Amino acid sequence: MFFLDILFAYYFTTALRRIREHRSRDWPLTRATVYSSRASGKKAYIVYTYAVGGEHDTCEHERLFWFNESANTYAEWFRPGTTVGIRYKPEQPGKSIMRAEDQGKHGTQLDGL
Helix, strand or coil: CCHHHHHHHHHHHHHHHHHHHHHCCCEEEEEEEEEEEEEECCCEEEEEEECCEEEEEEEEEECCCCCHHHHHHHHHHHHCCCEEEEEEEECEEEEECCCCCHHCCCHHHHCCC
């Protein structure tokens, strides 16, 4: 039963991430700077900062992986000081998303892992 719970959680969160990424595909693209990155178990956390119209914002990107090793690798790719592409909602610039497709090979290389 425990395995099925993990399987459901992984596929559910992956589906939600892909839906959010699809819905934000037409939002403006800007650059952000990674403030911190870490992995905890099967999750990677990337905190980034960006500015739109003179206003600075900080957001956290969270991604679930199937293997702890994949989460560690992902977090290592986005070390503090790294520049990443993010999209922000035009009517709410404080709302942003770090889409896999905007990160080049590192964004999608570990899909499914």
